[in-house]
Each structure stands twice: as structure tokens, then as C-alpha cells.
Amino acid sequence: MKSLQYLNKYFLKYKWRFLLGIIFTIVSNYYGVQMPIYFKNAIDHLSDTKPNNVLWLAFQLGGSYMLLSLIKGFFLFLMRQTIIVMSRYIEFDLKNEIYTHYQTLDQGFFKRNSTGDLMNRISEDVGLVRMYLGPGIMYIINLIIAFALIVTQMIRISPSLTLFVLIPLPIMSILIYRVSSRMNAMSTLVQKEQSLLSTLAQETFSGIRIIKAYNREKETEDKLGQSAENYKKQSMRLVLVNAFFMPTIMFLIGISILIAVYYGGILSFTGPTKERISIGSIVAFIMFVNSLTWPFASLGWVSSIIQRASASQKRINEFLLTKPTILNSETGEFDFQGSVAFKQVSFQYPITDITAVSNVSFQVNKGETLAIVGHTGSGKSTISSLLMRQYDPQFGEILFDEKPLSSINLHALRDQTGIVPQDVFLFSDTIRENLQFGVNDHTPTEEELIAGCEMTHVYHNIQGFPDGFDTLLGERGVNLSGGQKQRISIARALLKKPKLLILDDCLSAVDTETEEIILRNLEKGKEDRTTIIISHRISTIRNATKIIVLNHGEVIESGTHETLISQKGTYFDMYEQQLKQEKN
Ligand SMILES: Nc1ncnc2c1ncn2[C@@H]1O[C@H](COP(=O)(O)OP(=O)(O)O)[C@@H](O)[C@H]1O
């Protein structure tokens, strides 16, 4: 239950609305209580009503009942309008808070948690929390107020009858408590199953191409079916317990009414004069007990709502209280002059023991091109992640213009950097939107877009599409070839006119001829920026100012193409091998 305390700040934010809701609840219940009292008085005066006036009395009773119901209903409407609307506002705020928080978190967080889980907490869990903020809170307030008002009236009529009639209530409370803790455990299981199910479904759809290509539809369906079956089983158990609730409560209420009639009857006819009650009072008691039915019955439901909400809020808090490990505390401007250096940098990924980068040092300046080569898994992409400060290294220093990376405003730095990651990501939007994604100071003109795409030798492809730049890409750019995606994503980086350009193995799906053209184009304008090219293909990086060769995270050789070839080491071997492959 403690987890729900997190939401108190929102109650405070909407305190006036909340207070108004409470007032409406009081007014609505006040009119609700008037009805039995009115009936009591009418019935008690029945005996001294003349026979020809009875019709008029009945008319009056019916009319007043209707009027009171209308007034009560009107305030009930207002009560819902304030409290339920408040819960919708809080839901909106909470979703925004979580979303904003997600955006501040680092790569490590997103690697640890699945997209399905992230989505679930922001939609499913917030939805369950909203049930507590709205109906949950509303019924609790309603119960307290109804109970207080009704019991006061009952005591005024007969304290001893009140005592008897209320005896089943503690039993009911204990029962509700027992059952709801059972339901708590069950609903946690249900939520877990649901989370598993939606993660699985999400993964199925994003991997649908692989599933079809490998003919795994049947197996995938079975797996999903199994998960759905588990979810159903858990839900059914919860529903079963839920189903026992209402009848049990009705039964206890029935007993209360029985007591009201039986003991009330005794009091009315044979009780001591002081405690004697009228027939009208018995009627009022039955009505009172009846109006306590719903608030009390809802208690079971409400307690399950609260249990589920607190489980959900606990999961939400888990993410909200996750602090980003990469903190961007700097807000000042940073005008990058072009020098980047690694000083004995070592880095180990948080969840594995693999030292991905070990004691790496290099320096590259404006106008120069640094190339990083090495076999897959040698730590090349990790270096680009470190440069973008997606992770902080455990040892060593990364310097931009001789300043430690941690002391530089990340947003300013990232604004001046164009990175083309190894795994291309394009949004399911038009090619135009994808291209201008990184440019935030102006909307690129048609000429700029064309120039960018010609640089990366993809404009002729785009021209071939009926809609040109306005061609819509499917999810993750599925209607493009791998090479086209790579070239568009390089164009996206170039359009930013970055002062630092990082190309991470992004020509792997392009044939050597096209690669030559792109590389030649990239030569232009390189004086104004610092370029880092990562590749496992030597042809890509031959002309670099400086080349470092990585192996298991360590720099094993460095120099220019010529010096490395003359050393006849690993670089030379790789070169020989690749030349042979190309000839074949
Ligand atoms: N997010 C990650 N979590 C844990 N280990 C990783 C992660 N990314 C890469 N690695 C590991 O770090 C090493 C270097 O990977 P990477 O930098 O991607 O190599 P390259 O780009 O040269 O192919 C590999 O052993 C890889 O398994």
C-alpha cells in the first residue's frame, strides 16, 4: 500500500476538485438519508390519517421519493464528475511523468527492460492506478460518509436495534479482508501473466518477417496460445473468488434485515416503553440497511482495486525511481572545435563481464579521419557508444577539445554530432521526415535534401519511387533494401552538417563500387569536421589519417594504411584476406 503514497502529490495538486467531490458526496448522501426518515414519519402518521386522505398521502410519498431521488442523483452525478475527472487528470499527468522519465534514462536501462514492459507500465499499470484514484477513492469516501450519516440516524431512532443490526458488519469486514488479500496475490500473478503475454505478442509482430521466413508461425502461435492459456487460468481463479463476494455480502445484509424485522418487531410490541419503536422505524431501518448494502459490497471490490493499484504503482515506482546513470548536469554552450581523444579508456558492460574496450587511447583532430578496424565483437561499436556518452567508461578519460566528456553539455555536443549507427533505424514516416530528423535549426530545402542524398548516392533510388521524398516507410523502413536504409541514414547524419561524424560500419550492405562513390563524396567537406569511420572492411578506411586496429577491445596496431601494411601484422593479414575475397 505504501507505493500508492507516491500519488499523494497529485491529490495535493487537485485538492480543490477533490474537496468539492467530498462535499458533493456529503450532500448526495444527506438526501439519501432523508428518504427513510420521510417514510418513517409518513407511516407513523398513517393511523391518524382519514381514509379519504390516504390516496393523497400515497401521492405525496411517491412524489417526495422521486424528488429526493432526483436531488440525490444530481449530486451523485456531480460527485462522479469531480472525482472521476480528477482521476483522469492525474492519469494524464502520471503518463506524462513516466514518459518524460523514460526519455532521461540511459541505454543500459533500455537494454535491461523490454519494450513490452515499458509499454505495459505506462498503459496497463497506469490504468489500474487510475481505478484507485477514481472509483476506488470515490467509493471509500462514499462509504465513510454514508455509514456516518446512516448510523447517526439509526442511533437516534434506537441504539439497541442499531447495535443488533450492525453485528454482521465486523464479520463482513474480516471476510472482506481475508478474501482481498487472497485476491491481491492472485492479481499480481494475473498482471505478471499479462505482461508476459503482451511482451510475447509485441515481439511476434516486430519479428514477423523472420517468423514467416523460418516457417515458425505454428510454433509461435502455440507459444502465444500457451501464454494466453496461463493468463486465462489465473484470471479465472481471480474471477471465481470475485464471484463469491457479492452473494456473501448479500447474505450478510439479509441477516441484518432479518434482525431489523425480528428484533424491531419485538421492540415495537413488547419492548420496554422507553425503547419502544414505531412500525415506521422498522421500515426506516430496513431502508437504511439496504442503502448500506452497496457501499459495503463495493468495499470488497474497492479493496481489490487498491491491491492491484498498489502492485501497479510499485512497478511504476521501480522505473520512476531508477536514476539515469548518465547525468547531464551541464547546461552551458559548447562549441566543438574538433579534437577528440581517448586516454587509456576501459569499459565493461554493466550486465556482462566482457571488457569490451580495454586501455584504448587515440587522438583525432578537425579535418582528420580516424578509422577503427577489427573483427566483429572487437569493441568498435562500443567506442562509438562511449563517444556519444551512452555509457560512461570505468577507467580513463574521454576528452572533447581537451575537456572531459562528463563536463560537457550533452545536448550541445549531440547537436553537433552526426552518428550513423550500425543497426539502422528509420521511423515509419516519410523519407523526407527521416532525412530532416536531425536538423533542428531550420527545415531543409529541397536542394539540401537532394544534395545530401546525392552525397550518399541514394537520390537516384528515391527519384525512382512514385512519391519521391514523400514515400512512406513501413515500420523500421521495411520497404527499403538494407543498402538504401544505410545510405538514407548516412544522409540523415550529413544533413545536420555535423562537426563530428561517426560512421559505424554503415556501408556493410553497400557494394564496393557504391562505397567508393560515397567515400569519395565524403572527402568533400571533411576539412570542416572530424570524422570517425568504423569498419571491418579495409577498403573503406584506406585513406584515413590514422587507423587503429582493435582486437578483444585492445588497440593492437595503429598508424596509416601504408605503415600498417609495411608492418605485416594483423592489419596486413586482414587486407590480404579481403583482397583475395574480392577477387573471388
Ligand atoms: N549492450 C551490451 N551489453 C553487454 N555486452 C555487449 C553489449 N554490446 C556489446 N557487447 C559486447 O561487447 C563486445 C564488443 O561489442 P561491439 O562493440 O559491438 O563490437 P563490434 O562493434 O566491434 O562488433 C562484444 O563481446 C559484445 O558481445
Ligand SMILES: [Mg+2]
Ligand atoms: Mg559493431
